[in-house]
Amino acid sequence: MAEKQLTKESQTRTLRSWMLGLHATHIIDIGGRLGYFAELGRHGGAASAQALAAALQLDPWRTEVWCRAACTVGVLGYEDDKGFVFAPFMAELLGEESPELLTSHVLASLSRDFPAYPEAFRTGATKTFHEHDADFFFHQSRIAALRAPEIVAAARKVPGIEACLQAGGRVMDVGSGSGMTIVRFAEEFPTCRVVGIEPLPYFIEYSRRLIQERGVQNRVHVEPIGGERIAFDKEIDLITMVQVFHELPDGAKLEVLRHCQRSLKPGGVLLLVDRCSPDSGADLRDRRFTMSILEQWFEVTWGNIVNTRSEILQMLGDTGFTVTQENADIVPTYWTFVAEKTR
Numbered sequence: 001m002a003e004k005q006l007t008k009e010s011q012t013r014t015l016r017s018w019m020l021g022l023h024a025t026h027i028i029d030i031g032g033r034l035g036y037f038a039e040l041g042r043h044g045g046a047a048s049a050q051a052l053a054a055a056l057q058l059d060p061w062r063t064e065v066w067c068r069a070a071c072t073v074g075v076l077g078y079e080d081d082k083g084f085v086f087a088p089f090m091a092e093l094l095g096e097e098s099p100e101l102l103t104s105h106v107l108a109s110l111s112r113d114f115p116a117y118p119e120a121f122r123t124g125a126t127k128t129f130h131e132h133d134a135d136f137f138f139h140q141s142r143i144a145a146l147r148a149p150e151i152v153a154a155a156r157k158v159p160g161i162e163a164c165l166q167a168g169g170r171v172m173d174v175g176s177g178s179g180m181t182i183v184r185f186a187e188e189f190p191t192c193r194v195v196g197i198e199p200l201p202y203f204i205e206y207s208r209r210l211i212q213e214r215g216v217q218n219r220v221h222v223e224p225i226g227g228e229r230i231a232f233d234k235e236i237d238l239i240t241m242v243q244v245f246h247e248l249p250d251g252a253k254l255e256v257l258r259h260c261q262r263s264l265k266p267g268g269v270l271l272l273v274d275r276c277s278p279d280s281g282a283d284l285r286d287r288r289f290t291m292s293i294l295e296q297w298f299e300v301t302w303g304n305i306v307n308t309r310s311e312i313l314q315m316l317g318d319t320g321f322t323v324t325q326e327n328a329d330i331v332p333t334y335w336t337f338v339a340e341k342t343r
C-alpha cells in the first residue's frame, strides 16, 4: 500500500482534529455526568435544551451551550421540528454503562493530573494511584466491571484451568481493586474459592460491599494487604494480576512475584495482564504498544514504571516461573503472560 502523502495542510488538520477530540471528550464526560444523554433518551431521543434543563433542574442557557457544543463535535444533531437529537448510533454508544461513556469519564478524571506535569517534570514530584480522589476510583471500578468477563474468559483458555475451577479450585487476584474480577470468578465457577489482595481502603470497602450484594461471601474474601505480604504457601491454583504489575513500586516487583510463586501449588498458573513498554524503536510503530505507551504517559507522574516485555519475562524467569504463552490478543489492548510455577 502506498504511504499516505503528508503535507503541511494535512498535518495541520490532524493537529486540529486532536484538539477537537480533547473538547469532545470533555463534552461527553460532562454531558454524561449531568445526565443529558440519559434524559434525552427518556425524551425518546429528541428534546429542546429548555426541556432537558427543566427535567434535570439545570441552567437553561448553559444547557443550550452544551447542546450546541455536542452538536458541533457530532455527538448530537439538530432538527428544526424536534430540537436536539442523538447523532446516529450515539444513543447506544453513550448509554450509562457504555464503555465509550465510561472511558471519557476516566480520561477526564485522569486529565486532572496534567496541570501539575510541567512542575512535576522539573522536580520529580509524584502523585501515586492511591493519592487520587474518590471520583477517579469510582470510574476505575466501572471500567473494571467491563474487563472482568474478559479476564475470566482468558483464564478459561489456559489449559487445565477450567476443569480445576469447576472442581472447586482456588483463585487469588492480586490488586483486586473494586472486586469485579473476584466476584465474576465466583459467579462463573460456583464451587471455586477466591481471595482478593488489595491495600487501598476505598477498594477494600467497595469490594466487600459488592461481595455481600452478589451473595458470594461464603467463597470470596478480600485480604487488606499489599502483594508484598501475601502469606499463602502452595495453596492457590490460579493467580490473576490485572493492571497491577506496573503499579507496584519498582523495588517491590520481584518480591510480589516471589510471594505469588510461593502461593501457587506446583504447576499452578499466574495470569499476568498488563502493559509493556517498547523494547525498540520499531515497537514505537507497532500498534500493539499504543495503549502501553499512553498508559506510561498518563501515569508518568504517579511513580509507575511500565516495564518492557523482555524485562517482565526476565523477572518471571528469575522468580521461578516458566512463561508458556504470551501475546497481545488474549485480553484486547493488554499484554498477557501465562506463567507456570516450575520449581
Ligand SMILES: C[S@@+](CC[C@H](N)C(=O)[O-])C[C@H]1O[C@@H](n2cnc3c(N)ncnc32)[C@H](O)[C@@H]1O
Pocket: 129, 140, 144, 147, 174, 175, 176, 177, 178, 181, 197, 198, 199, 200, 203, 225, 226, 227, 228, 241, 242, 243, 244, 247, 248, 249, 252
Ligand atoms: C489499576 S488498578 C487495577 C485493579 C484491578 N486489578 C482491575 O483490573 O480493575 C491497580 C490496583 O493495584 C493495587 N495495588 C497497588 N499497590 C499494590 C500492592 N503493593 N499490592 C497489591 N495491589 C496493589 C491498587 O490498590 C489497585 O487496586
